Amino acid sequence: AKDEGRNQLHFFDPAMQASVDQRLRLQAELHHALQDQQMLLYYQPQVDAQGRVTGAEALLRWQHPTRGLVAPGAFIALAEETGQILELGQWVLQQGLCQQARWRADPQLAPLKLSLNVSARQFRQPGFVDTLRLQLTDSGADPAHIALELTESLLLQELDSVIALMQSLRALGLTLSLDDFGTGYASLNYLKQLPLQQIKIDQGFVRNLLDDPKDAAIATAIVTLADALGLQVIAEGVETAAHHRILLERGCRHFQGYWFGRPMPLADFEAMVRAQHAP
Ligand code: C2E
Ligand code: CA
Ligand code: CA
Ligand code: CA
Numbered sequence: 001a002k003d004e005g006r007n008q009l010h011f012f013d014p015a016m017q018a019s020v021d022q023r024l025r026l027q028a029e030l031h032h033a034l035q036d037q038q039m040l041l042y043y044q045p046q047v048d049a050q051g052r053v054t055g056a057e058a059l060l061r062w063q064h065p066t067r068g069l070v071a072p073g074a075f076i077a078l079a080e081e082t083g084q085i086l087e088l089g090q091w092v093l094q095q096g097l098c099q100q101a102r103w104r105a106d107p108q109l110a111p112l113k114l115s116l117n118v119s120a121r122q123f124r125q126p127g128f129v130d131t132l133r134l135q136l137t138d139s140g141a142d143p144a145h146i147a148l149e150l151t152e153s154l155l156l157q158e159l160d161s162v163i164a165l166m167q168s169l170r171a172l173g174l175t176l177s178l179d180d181f182g183t184g185y186a187s188l189n190y191l192k193q194l195p196l197q198q199i200k201i202d203q204g205f206v207r208n209l210l211d212d213p214k215d216a217a218i219a220t221a222i223v224t225l226a227d228a229l230g231l232q233v234i235a236e237g238v239e240t241a242a243h244h245r246i247l248l249e250r251g252c253r254h255f256q257g258y259w260f261g262r263p264m265p266l267a268d269f270e271a272m273v274r275a276q277h278a279p
Contacts, residue, residue, distance in 0.1 A: 026078055029064070030079060030084050038062055039091060041096065042263035042264055042265060043263065043264060044057045044261060044262065045260050045272065046115065046254065048254060049248065053112070053261075053273050055113030055114060055115065055147075056114055056269055057114075057116075057256060058096050058117070060072045076119075089119055090131070093132065093135060096116040097135050097141040098141070100112075100146055101139045101141045103145075108277050112145065112273065113146070113147060115146075115147040117149045120151060123165065124157060129169060132174075147174065148174055148175070149178075151180055152178065152183070155184070163193060163194060163195065176194075176197055177198035177199065177200060178191075178199045180200065181200055181201055181222060182201065182202050182204075182222060183202045192229070196231055197232060198233070199226055199232075199233055200233075200235075200256075201235045201252070205218050205219045206236065206238055206257070207237055209242075209247070210246070219235070219247065233253075235252050236256045236257060238257030238260065239258045243257070
């Protein structure tokens with residue numbers, strides 16, 4: 001084993017060493033990103049059956065000084081590991097609530113709902129609900145126009161405590177949405193027990209809607225199930241008119257995806273909504 005160890009050291013892949021360095025650098029850069037105001041939110045439209053924008057999902061972007069605009073795929077997982085997701089997540093909530101409060105004060109933008117992603121680690125952080133209660137009051141945001149997108153990884157914790165936490169969030173007046181439904185740990189039994197109002201059909205099922213009858217069947221079953229349980233269902237990753245048409249046929253009434261709009265800067269999103277009101 002000692003020889004093996006020596007061999008491993010000897011044949012240690014320089015590319016792997018570089019990636020360890022990169023990780024450490026990324027971690028250090030993330031640490032400064034918030035202080036240096038390099039993080040921002042993009043907004044992706046969510047639409048109803050008529051294609052009218054009813055709200056947006058806020059998606060994190062990192063305006064990196066040398067690397068340009070970085071999507072969360074490049075840093076969320078690391079931030080989860082290091083715990084930096086807690087600070088990032090707090091920032092997202094703060095920004096999101098303040099944004100909703102500004103929309104609330106504008107007649108054309110007031111009906112907009114804002115969906116915010118909450119990581120499982122953030123959700124189970126002690127004091128999460130109390131902090132959110134204060135942030136809601138301080139920001140002046142309308143809880144009825146805020147949805148929290150939770151992922152199924154939440155369900156790795158003890159179910160009773162998850163339900164209790166979700167109930168306190170409901171008591172604040174927030175909408176609770178289960179993100180990426182069908183990809184994780186959620187059994188149908190959880191759907192019955194969790195105090196949810198919305199589920200999001202994962203884009204994996206939507207992507208192959210036309211070529212894979214099994215994915216189409218799953219998407220349809222999710223819509224039917226959600227209806228029966230009194231949950232709103234929103235399909236994400238709707239990229240084409242055909243996706244939209246098939247999902248409409250199957251009874252889905254809420255959509256998000258490139259077909260309706262990519263994640264975009266705030267000003268572009270607001271312009272899109274205002275254009276809807278133009279005569
Ligand atoms: P998600 O929550 O499932 O967000 C949807 C992702 O799908 C976004 O990627 C969005 O840009 C992308 N998308 C939307 N429509 C389409 C489409 O029609 N086709 C395709 N191919 N993709 C589409 P994005 O912005 O890169 O975010 C990736 C993930 O990063 C998110 O997945 C979410 O898990 C995480 N994330 C983003 N912002 C936050 C945040 O503020 N907090 C936390 N905890 N996670 C976040
Ligand atoms: Ca999401
Ligand atoms: Ca999702
Ligand atoms: Ca996803």
